[in-house]
Structure formats: structure tokens, C-alpha cells
Amino acid sequence: MAIWYVLIGVVIGMIAGFFLARYLFKKEMKKNPPINEKMIRAMFREMGRKPNEAQIRRIMKNVNDSYK
Structure with a gap:
């Protein structure tokens, strides 16, 4: 059961990281x-x-x- 929690956490972290990186990239491109x-x-x-x-x-x- 612990393996499922780890896998779910990794997937959620990857999705959140993707959207955070995209937001920061767009913000930096507007500024510079x-x-x-x-x-x-x-x-x-x-x-x-x-x-x-x-x-x-x-x-x-x-x-x-x-x-x-």
C-alpha cells in the first residue's frame, strides 16, 4: 500500500512541477x-x-x- 502512496505523490509532484515551471517561464519571458x-x-x-x-x-x- 505504501508503494501506491509514493507513486501517487510522484505523479502529483510531476504535474504540479510542470505547471509551476510553465508559469515561471512565461513570467520570465514577459519580463525579459x-x-x-x-x-x-x-x-x-x-x-x-x-x-x-x-x-x-x-x-x-x-x-x-x-x-x-
Whole structure:
């Protein structure tokens, strides 16, 4: 019977750990996004294009929406 309690505890711990890690990861991504507007401008320049503000805002919105 004790083995069942251990197994149930491990399963519950894994589920709780998954959701806690997911929450902390999303929170960290909102606080420190992996890409910012300066990086987007630099990527456009490397491709030989001059981005306008609408393109940059659209890309930033897509990036931010992907972490929600």
C-alpha cells in the first residue's frame, strides 16, 4: 500500500512541477523578452531592407502574443 502512496505523490509532484515551471517561464519571458525592437531593426538591415514602424510593431506584437 505504501508503494501506491509514493507513486501517487510522484505523479502529483510531476504535474504540479510542470505547471509551476510553465508559469515561471512565461513570467520570465514577459519580463525579459528574447527579442526587442533594436534586434528587429538590425535583422531587417542585415537583409537589406529598411523597416517601417508598422512592421516592427506587428513583429513585436506577434512575439509578445506567442508568450501568452
